[in-house]
Amino acid sequence: MLDVRRLHLLRELDRRGTIAAVAEALTFTASAVSQQLGVLEREAGVPLLERSGRRVVLTPAGRTLVTHADAVLERLELAVSELAGAREGIGGPLRIGTFPSGGPAIVPATLAELARRHPALEPMVQEIDSARVSDGLRAGELDVALVHDYDFVPASPDTTVDQVPLLDEPVYLATGGAGDSAPATGSATGPAARGDSLAELLGPWATSPWITARDGTTGHAMAVRACQAAGFQPRIRHRVNDFRTVLALAAIGQGAGFVPEMATVQAPEGVVLTRLPLFRRSKVAFRTGGGTHPAIAAFVAAARTAVGTGGAGQGESHGALLGRPRENPVGRGGPLL
Numbered sequence: 001m002l003d004v005r006r007l008h009l010l011r012e013l014d015r016r017g018t019i020a021a022v023a024e025a026l027t028f029t030a031s032a033v034s035q036q037l038g039v040l041e042r043e044a045g046v047p048l049l050e051r052s053g054r055r056v057v058l059t060p061a062g063r064t065l066v067t068h069a070d071a072v073l074e075r076l077e078l079a080v081s082e083l084a085g086a087r088e089g090i091g092g093p094l095r096i097g098t099f100p101s102g103g104p105a106i107v108p109a110t111l112a113e114l115a116r117r118h119p120a121l122e123p124m125v126q127e128i129d130s131a132r133v134s135d136g137l138r139a140g141e142l143d144v145a146l147v148h149d150y151d152f153v154p155a156s157p158d159t160t161v162d163q164v165p166l167l168d169e170p171v172y173l174a175t176g177g178a179g180d181s182a183p184a185t186g187s188a189t190g191p192a193a194r195g196d197s198l199a200e201l202l203g204p205w206a207t208s209p210w211i212t213a214r215d216g217t218t219g220h221a222m223a224v225r226a227c228q229a230a231g232f233q234p235r236i237r238h239r240v241n242d243f244r245t246v247l248a249l250a251a252i253g254q255g256a257g258f259v260p261e262m263a264t265v266q267a268p269e270g271v272v273l274t275r276l277p278l279f280r281r282s283k284v285a286f287r288t289g290g291g292t293h294p295a296i297a298a299f300v301a302a303a304r305t306a307v308g309t310g311g312a313g314q315g316e317s318h319g320a321l322l323g324r325p326r327e328n329p330v331g332r333g334g335p336l337l
Contacts, residue, residue, distance in 0.1 A: 004076065006040035007069040009033055010048065012138065014058055014066045015160070025139045070159050070288075077289030081296075090294045091120030097128040097136055097145030101243055102282065105262045106146060106167075109306035110299070118298050130218060134161050137287050144296050146303070148282045150222035152229065162291055163283040164300055167307045169261040171222075171278040173201060174211075174246060174271055176253040201276055202230035202256075209237035211246050211257035223258050226278060247271050282307075 012022045019037075023030040041048045048062035058066065094114075098107050103125070111123050128136055128145065136142040138160055147163065149155040150171070155163075210227070212234070213219030219241070227234040237255050240246060243263030250257050251270035260280040264273055284303055286296050 002043050002065075003040065004072060006036050006043070007065070007072060009036055010040060010058075010062065011066050011069045011073070011160070013037065013049075013056070014063070015138070016135070017055070019056060025135060073160075074289040077287050078292070081290055081293035084293050084295070089120055090118045090298055091122070092295070093122045093124060093143075094295050094299060095141065095143045096123055096125045096299070097133055097142040097147075098125060099130050099146060099148055100127050100241070101260065101263050102146045102148070103127060105265075106282070106303065106306060110303045113302035113305050114298060117302065118295075121295060121298065123299075130155075131216075133285055134158050137161055137285065143290075143293075144284060144286045144299050146282060147285045148218075148280050150218055150280050151278045152225035153218045153221045160288055161285050162288045163285045164291070165281065166284055166300075166303055167282040168279050169282070171258050171260050171276050171280055172264055173205070173256060173274040173276055174250040174259050174264075174267075175205065175256045175274070176250050176270060176272065196277075198226060198277060199230040201274060202227060203232075205256040206230070206232035207235070209255040210234040211238040211240065211249050211255040212236050213241045214239045217241065219258070222278075226258065226276075 009022060009026070012025065013019065013033075016022050016025060019030050019033050022028070023033045026033075037049060044061070044065065046061045047059050048065060049056050050059055051057075096107070107125055111125075114121055114123060126142075128142070130147045130149070133142065133145045133147050137145065146166070147155070206227075210223065212223040220239070224234060238246075238249055238257075240249070243259045244266075246257040246259055247263070247267050249255060250272075251268045258276075258278075259273075262280075267273060284300050286293075290296055291300075
């Protein structure tokens, strides 16, 4: 009989790549992980792992077993959800992950709604990069998480995580009215037409310095790919993840940058915001099979109420929660008032 806990270790090795990474994530020693995987091989009766230099990789039989492990662990998650539904009331700890800009805009309103509906729940929030959410959910560090992806950077498919849509928000170009980031020619002095293409909106800033998120983030990848789609390679000067800093730097002419609508509510004076034909899509993620768990379903319902989407989870943007960015009335020509 194959042991479920060892199947979990094998699946984590497939996702994380090294025994050391599995051990760190699941708070085991590397030798304990190796021993448990060795026992699993004996249970399976065929080699599941093989050495490749200093790394251990899965054999074809090992990869096949991971596919079955996904199905087994999903069924266990469904069982846990059904058992939780049989209990009276919704309560206990709920570990919530969120991307940084979702913290001030979505999380407080969601927790307030949760407290009103389910006062026995004990939400515990931690900021986490969207790229680490799947690992955190599988490791049991999180029960549910707010995640996002962008146009040009779709989320990688992951059979261990389910997602439901929450909020679609437009992305804005943030620029300054003066300073060395302002384009020397073709600076966009008229109103931005709704039909303007990405090349028309970004083109005037092709030779200007740019402000992007740090390398390796989805925000950085989106910025680079959007500029490439507009026909140029951005000359990156600043790499910061905080959208407030992006707006502040853009306002004093230090470069052009991208910010989602959620970040524009308190844009500083001097910044010009131009809506782009790009979107950031926020979602709620949880372990596959866990969507019917009462606490997770309650979080999803509260988050949708907080952002004003009700049960639909769709739409362009939601001013009740986010506010509206103070777009320059003449489009791309001057600072905000």
